[in-house]
Amino acid sequence: MALADMRPPIESGCPDGFQYMHPVMVKNYGNWHYHEHPRPGVLLHVAHSGDKIWTVKAGTQRILDVFTLRKLCQIGDEQGEGFVRFTLRSNIEYMVADEAKVEPLIKALEDAGFVVGGTANSISTLSHTQGWLHCDIPGTDASGVVKAMMDELIDDFKNCRMPNRVHITTSCCQINCGGQGDIAINVQHTKPPKINHNLVSNVCERPSVVARCPVAAIRPAMVNGKPSLEVDEKKCICCGACYPPCPPMQINDAEHTKLAVWVGGNHSNARGKPTFQKLVAAGIPNNPPRWPEATAIVKQILKAYREGARDWERINDWIERIGWPRFFEVTGLPFTKYHVDNWRGARHSLNASTHIRF
């Protein structure tokens, strides 16, 4: 195509959401009074005007084929009112102003294989990254891990039996595109990258790769007469940060790329300030297609949380109250030297007191 035939873009940016919003939501924008939770998967919002809107939330496979997308639309037209939105965890929400539509909508979604739930103190859909399906640096799959885990956790998506909401996330490399979660299942590499020295000088901008290393373990070197890079394996923390800018520094390994589980990440300011997740388990095999070892640990943690936490305690609130020694006791997970953070700025994570629970 000649340049003259190319179509210049319309730089319209972020579209206006009001054009796609349910009319009751437009009318009562900024004037909502309170909400109720009539049953798992359903929210009722009441406006100061007295108007009401019901939301039915459902989990999907997230990677949608157009047939599934059309099925979701058809349900929205036939049983809903044609207005939907997607949550941060890729659940679909149908908004209706007519209460009589709620039950038929739930039935249509469930009949089509979708899962109604994910509200309040349930386990919502795992948020996930792209994994082997589409990422250029993944240590594991993402959609597959989520499918395998949600098969096991589905009853707690459909019910509200947890002390508070549970957000679980996954990340398929240590850059960690997945966010903080009450529980996070993330890739953890355990060996330094394997370097293909024949390719480095042609593929990689070497100074950028050197600069990318968090612990300054990479330096330029001549290998077999070619300019390349070498890694000080004593310093290397096996994070894989060099791999994206330099694909010949392969970090992924069928055996040594493992999974680690982190808990207590919480974005909300409710009760305490937002918290980062903390390491609790590692060395977990990256075991497709169903990752049973990782799922077993997640279920162990969830069981202890459900039995031990008080109403409204998120996982971080619960552990704050019972203490980390008790957490390792009730989950049966080992506490190792790898749990102790050991750089200058991490001193605040050491116990400089006699506050000990016996």
Place this chain on the structure above:
Amino acid sequence: MADKHHETPMLDELENGPWPSFISGIKRLRDQHPEKRIRDVTNSLLGQLEHSYETRKGYWKGGTVSVFGYGGGIIPRFSEVASAFPESKEFHTIRVQPPAGNFYTTDMLRQLGDSWEKHGSGLVTFHGQTGNIMFIGTTSEGTQHFFDDINEYGWDLGGAGPCVRTGMSCVGAARCEQSCCSEHNIHRKLLNRFTDDVHRPALPYKFKFKVSGCPNDCQNAIERSDFAVIGTWRDDMKVDQAEVKAFVAKKGRQYVIDNVTTRCPTQAMTLNDDDTLTIDNRNCVRCMHCLNVMTKALSPGDDKGVTILIGGKRTLKIGDLMGTVVIPFMKMESEEDYDRITELGETIIDFWAENGLEHERCGEMVERIGLVNFLEGIGIDVDPNMVSSPRQSSYVRMDGWDEEAEKWFARKQEEKRARA
């Protein structure tokens, strides 16, 4: 259906179990789609994915693909095993900005699906972790055609690479009683000021805006964005004492003591003998817990605005960072307020573009140069709301103390005059 299929014994395992299966979805395209191109590309994709499952490695490589006039917005993917799986050898993702609040009509979703089916694989995600609609899988040529198609009816590409990224905002004022600002207007005003920086990557690294309507921060803005806007209020929270009494009558005093008053992080609530609540609003930190539990009885106040935190990000390179308070409170009502917030965005992005190192997020730059230098760079005065506590180390040169103290008193005078 005479198509020959790659064997997928491991992926087939992901068709078992009650949760909806993405593998079954991809197979539906492979087996039932009328167009041979889509049947072939999804068959090839499944073949490569099965190969990844067997060898526990990924086989996609990046590259450079965009549309005419832009420099980003596409995640290019070329297969390293294209000889075995040639039909999906180019499998680029197109990032498209969703409407603020992620609202859609079913008609619009259908229209997007129809366009995508014409030019791509038929696989789509609402939404990726950055917040984009992810149209997964097309060729370089399909990228341009699909964009030309949807751009005509109101959709534009999101950010990819070192640029301002697609923004996100919660459901907000559209359906939430806790909303303290017009999330969608703030989101669009900010993002659409930086459209050029979204489409033409020229910054040190990515820069994200996220807007949450209240401190519950459902959009994960503090931890996941460089520029977090969180709705809040500065007058007294509203208490409907009749509803408080009704709540106590329904749930019991013990429940209210255990789950509301004693959970207040600053002990700012008392349950009185007559089952009403007394709130110490001066010490309320707007954590939202009591409002979340008693949604009908307790509400945010009327004097609403936003808190802005700068520098949140995920692990690479120096570890996870939360944003830091840079604006404790600003009103978000008038045209001037909206201009002020976009100007703040401009100032911060300009300063970071000048001073950030390559591949250094804004928060990492703040960590490297110190918050005080950053504040001086963007022309904002220090405020005790920006710290959890004052410094603990005496190893600092303080011969400018008198001038700095004078500035504080002058500012306080100025605030007093402004209030009068």
